[in-house]
Amino acid sequence: MKISNLISIIALAFSVVMLSCSDKQNDSAKKDVAKPATEHHGQASVQDGVSAANVLQVAMSLDDFKTLVVAVQAAGVEDALVNAGPLTVFAPVNSAFDKLPEGTVETLLKPENKAKLAYILVNHVAPSNYPIKQLNKEAEKGRKLYMASGKYLVVENKEDGVYVGGTKILKSVKVSNGWIHVIGDILVPSED
Numbered sequence: 001m002k003i004s005n006l007i008s009i010i011a012l013a014f015s016v017v018m019l020s021c022s023d024k025q026n027d028s029a030k031k032d033v034a035k036p037a038t039e040h041h042g043q044a045s046v047q048d049g050v051s052a053a054n055v056l057q058v059a060m061s062l063d064d065f066k067t068l069v070v071a072v073q074a075a076g077v078e079d080a081l082v083n084a085g086p087l088t089v090f091a092p093v094n095s096a097f098d099k100l101p102e103g104t105v106e107t108l109l110k111p112e113n114k115a116k117l118a119y120i121l122v123n124h125v126a127p128s129n130y131p132i133k134q135l136n137k138e139a140e141k142g143r144k145l146y147m148a149s150g151k152y153l154v155v156e157n158k159e160d161g162v163y164v165g166g167t168k169i170l171k172s173v174k175v176s177n178g179w180i181h182v183i184g185d186i187l188v189p190s191e192d
Contacts, residue, residue: 052176055089056081059180067097067105074109075118080148085177086129088145090164096185123149123189131179132172135162151189 056078059065068091072078081089097105108117125148130138135155138145139162144152153165162169167185 054082054085054177055087055091055175055180058173058175059091064093064182065091067094068092071097071105071109071117071121074111075114075121077118077121080122080125083177086127087178088126088128088130089178089180090124090126090167090169090183090187091180092124092183092186093170096183100186119149120186120188123147123151123153123187125149126153129178130181131174132162132169132181135164135169135181147187147189149189153187 060069126145139155139157156163165187167183169181171182173180
């Protein structure tokens with residue numbers, strides 16, 4: 001056998017092995033990308049380390065919202081907080097849940113109360129873009145905010161800040177899909 005033919009055969013065999021390994025690496029990489037972050041398989045389970053943080057990602061990263069995140073997961077409304085928006089979320093801190101009558105949070109977290117919990121949580125979400133400046137304008141015009149629950153919340157300008165649904169906005173944070181306005185109370189929907 002000629003040396004040039006032997007070199008050609010070795011080069012061909014090497015190429016086949018390299019392509020085979022490359023395909024396996026690509027398949028492995030594709031599987032890693034497709035793996036969900038949690039047992040939840042919706043939009044909220046997508047891992048993205050490149051884009052700016054959305055409402056849920058910010059809430060999950062801060063200790064002040066641990067109870068809210070547990071409630072969101074128990075109600076199964078994670079996907080609503082990661083959609084493209086724009087959204088305005090009035091996010092109650094942990095101490096807001098502590099103000100509820102004893103046992104309320106534990107009762108709402110039970111599987112049989114999932115729908116009720118979801119309804120209360122979506123009452124904290126306005127499917128629109130409301131930075132604090134816009135909330136001031138809405139208050140000046142005497143308008144109410146339409147919430148994802150189908151209810152409306154009153155917006156007011158008071159001496160010490162902007163109030164929505166009777167609770168003061170403590171802080172505002174811009175996120176990739178809208179705004180988070182931190183509040184110190186739970187916005188329980190009215191029974192009308």
